[in-house]
Amino acid sequence: MTPRNILRCGALLLVAVVMCAASRIGHARYADRWYRMGDDPAQGVAAGPVEDVGGGFTFDSAGATNMNQLHDLQPFNSPVYVSISGSRPVAAATSNNWAIQFDGSDDYLLGPNLGNPSQSIAHTSGGENYAGITDRGYQVWAKPLALPSAGSVVVVDDGEEFEFRMTTTGFWMPETRNIAQTSAIPVTLGAWAHLAQVRPNGDGGGSLSWVNGVAAASQTGDYNQGATTGLVVGANAAPDGLGGTAVPPDAGSHFNGLIDEVELFVLGGSYGTFSYTSDNGYFTDVFLPSKSATYSYVDVIGPRGGPDGHNDKAWVVGDINFNGAKDQADVNAFVAGWRSTNAGSYPGSGLRIGDYVTLGKGDLDLDGDTDIDDFVRLRASFAGVAVVMPTAEQLAGAVPEPSGAILAALATAAVVVRTRRTKRGG
Numbered sequence: 001m002t003p004r005n006i007l008r009c010g011a012l013l014l015v016a017v018v019m020c021a022a023s024r025i026g027h028a029r030y031a032d033r034w035y036r037m038g039d040d041p042a043q044g045v046a047a048g049p050v051e052d053v054g055g056g057f058t059f060d061s062a063g064a065t066n067m068n069q070l071h072d073l074q075p076f077n078s079p080v081y082v083s084i085s086g087s088r089p090v091a092a093a094t095s096n097n098w099a100i101q102f103d104g105s106d107d108y109l110l111g112p113n114l115g116n117p118s119q120s121i122a123h124t125s126g127g128e129n130y131a132g133i134t135d136r137g138y139q140v141w142a143k144p145l146a147l148p149s150a151g152s153v154v155v156v157d158d159g160e161e162f163e164f165r166m167t168t169t170g171f172w173m174p175e176t177r178n179i180a181q182t183s184a185i186p187v188t189l190g191a192w193a194h195l196a197q198v199r200p201n202g203d204g205g206g207s208l209s210w211v212n213g214v215a216a217a218s219q220t221g222d223y224n225q226g227a228t229t230g231l232v233v234g235a236n237a238a239p240d241g242l243g244g245t246a247v248p249p250d251a252g253s254h255f256n257g258l259i260d261e262v263e264l265f266v267l268g269g270s271y272g273t274f275s276y277t278s279d280n281g282y283f284t285d286v287f288l289p290s291k292s293a294t295y296s297y298v299d300v301i302g303p304r305g306g307p308d309g310h311n312d313k314a315w316v317v318g319d320i321n322f323n324g325a326k327d328q329a330d331v332n333a334f335v336a337g338w339r340s341t342n343a344g345s346y347p348g349s350g351l352r353i354g355d356y357v358t359l360g361k362g363d364l365d366l367d368g369d370t371d372i373d374d375f376v377r378l379r380a381s382f383a384g385v386a387v388v389m390p391t392a393e394q395l396a397g398a399v400p401e402p403s404g405a406i407l408a409a410l411a412t413a414a415v416v417v418r419t420r421r422t423k424r425g426g
């Protein structure tokens with residue numbers, strides 16, 4: 001037993017029992033890794049070089065000891081633990097007190113990739129059953145302190161399949177395989193940014209990225225199957241030609257700033273379907289609590305049973321104005337947002353994606369626009385709720401073309417519904 005496992009064994013026994021009792025039902029995202037960058041209860045961190053404390057590695061907090069579920073990261077060239085208790089990414093997440101700072105010169109962390117979960121170390125070592133599971137994603141907080149002087153630098157690179165970069169000109173840049181997309185979202189130095197990149201639904205579901213909860217890029221989602229290049233945090237990952245990871249990473253690829261709460265997760269199959277409103281940590285942890293006390297941050301449970309570093313509060317389906325309730329204001333917001341779109345606001349050739357901005361305009365299916373599909377969802381989510389719903393004719397009148405024919409058909413359906421209700425009521 002390693003020193004790390006001895007440290008953790010007692011503390012996690014209870015957690016493991018709770019985990020067994022807890023159901024995964026209701027959650028989609030299931031964390032395969034959770035790098036808290038010093039906040040694992042068994043880590044024993046002090047400010048200073050990562051290699052000097054807690055056994056020398058930084059701990060994976062997703063899983064139990066001696067189960068082949070924990071895949072720690074090895075530090076190279078002395079990235080350091082720094083206290084963030086005065087400037088947390090999520091102020092209300094008070095169990096988060098440490099992050100790791102990278103010097104932008106040669107610091108990085110290295111561990112096994114998640115890649116395709118069915119080929120990952122957790123599955124092949126028997127730690128998890130990811131048979132048939134190919135969907136995945138990650139989210140991370142990054143606080144850049146300086147832009148690169150040339151090229152672009154990397155916050156996280158999972159096996160050279162999925163990565164997030166930052167450009168010399170100060171824009172976030174998601175990359176899938178070797179295709180990078182420069183987003184329109186600027187980097188703010190000295191501020192925490194939430195980065196998320198998700199492959200939610202097979203090759204056809206794309207590789208989708210958000211920065212601070214806002215759509216950043218949409219790319220195609222197929223893999224290089226069987227990638228053995230590692231997970232690198234703070235620099236670029238590349239194959240070494242021998243089945244491993246090139247070390248040191250590219251000299252110009254090192255991130256200058258803080259990185260925290262790196263979560264790599266699996267999706268699909270028994271884990272459920274990705275949902276932006278429950279699986280994007282910026283939306284659940286920062287955006288929703290900022291809108292209503294109904295959504296204020298509480299974290300006592302997660303997909304593995306215990307706290308997971310994310311708000312337990314769920315968005316009320318149909319709450320378009322985010323006030324915590326379904327009411328007439330949501331319907332009015334839908335009408336005001338009718339036919340709006342975020343087309344052209346982000347790069348890439350993948351599926352159209354939405355975010356809290358489009359959702360706030362009625363984009364209930366989160367494909368970036370507010371159209372007839374969203375109206376169908378609006379009506380469904382407000383069934384039995386006392387509101388005045390627009391008629392399809394009114395929506396059609398808002399923008400007569402090009403949706404007139406579809407709306408005319410819906411208007412007929414709406415009349416039928418009203419008639420039936422009248423009869424049943426009588």
Ligand SMILES: [Ca+2]
Nearest residue numbers: 036037039098
């Ligand atoms: Ca942390």
Ligand SMILES: [Ca+2]
Nearest residue numbers: 299301308310
């Ligand atoms: Ca939680």
Ligand SMILES: [Ca+2]
Nearest residue numbers: 319323325330
């Ligand atoms: Ca509302």
Ligand SMILES: [Ca+2]
Nearest residue numbers: 363367369374
């Ligand atoms: Ca939509």
